[in-house]
Amino acid sequence: MLTIGVLALQGAIKEHLDRLQSLPQVKGILVKTTMELEDVDGLILPGGESTAMGKLLREFDLLEPLTAKIKAGLPVWGTCAGMILLAKSISGQPDNHLGVMNICVQRNGYGSQLDSFSVNTVLPDIANTPIPLVFIRAPYVESVGQDVKILAKIDDKIVAVEQDNMLATAFHPELTSDLTFHKYFADKVRKAQTA
Numbered sequence: 308m309l310t311i312g313v314l315a316l317q318g319a320i321k322e323h324l325d326r327l328q329s330l331p332q333v334k335g336i337l338v339k340t341t342m343e344l345e346d347v348d349g350l351i352l353p354g355g356e357s358t359a360m361g362k363l364l365r366e367f368d369l370l371e372p373l374t375a376k377i378k379a380g381l382p383v384w385g386t387c388a389g390m391i392l393l394a395k396s397i398s399g400q401p402d403n404h405l406g407v408m409n410i411c412v413q414r415n416g417y418g419s420q421l422d423s424f425s426v427n428t429v430l431p432d433i434a435n436t437p438i439p440l441v442f443i444r445a446p447y448v449e450s451v452g453q454d455v456k457i458l459a460k461i462d463d464k465i466v467a468v469e470q471d472n473m474l475a476t477a478f479h480p481e482l483t484s485d486l487t488f489h490k491y492f493a494d495k496v497r498k499a500q501t502a
């Protein structure tokens with residue numbers, strides 16, 4: 308049985324937990340403390356508001372322990388605001404949050420006209436059938452550095468990336484009933500267990 312945590316400070320927490328409960332051999336738990344962080348084999352950083360979540364990570368004294376855990380190989384998956392938390396740099400902002408992933412992200416990258424939208428697309432590295440991708444005031448990846456694999460582009464914008472133990476998506480698979488990405492992450496966590 309794998310234990311996968313959802314960082315439970317702010318944002319779309321329950322939706323991720325519900326998706327995890329639908330996977331066989333996976334137990335989903337909420338993570339708010341360093342003690343709970345010790346119990347997980349992998350962690351999801353949900354969507355929400357990255358500035359608020361970054362502030363709470365600092366207030367809950369989780370920023371440093373979590374950064375260290377990710378650097379030591381803890382599998383993590385950031386969705387939307389979670390992707391921003393992982394990024395080494397945030398376009399137009401002097402500071403980052405966890406700063407562990409070799410990407411530069413543009414927040415609210417689709418502007419106000421295209422605030423939220425959904426597309427169905429095939430991501431060959433993930434699945435051969437179309438997956439629904441839901442974007443809500445989403446960021447996109449402006450540039451990638453060393454060791455980052457691009458998993459998805461929509462209209463020439465990078466929206467899903469992977470680097471070693473880290474996965475990041477600008478969209479929200481937890482807001483659809485499609486479990487492809489949750490299964491993909493659970494497999495990644497499983498592989499890290501046996502590595």
Ligand SMILES: NC(=O)CC[C@H](N)C(=O)O
Nearest residue numbers: 354355356357387388444
């Ligand atoms: N749905 C989301 O997670 C939106 C992210 C939000 N725009 C931010 O910058 O934090």
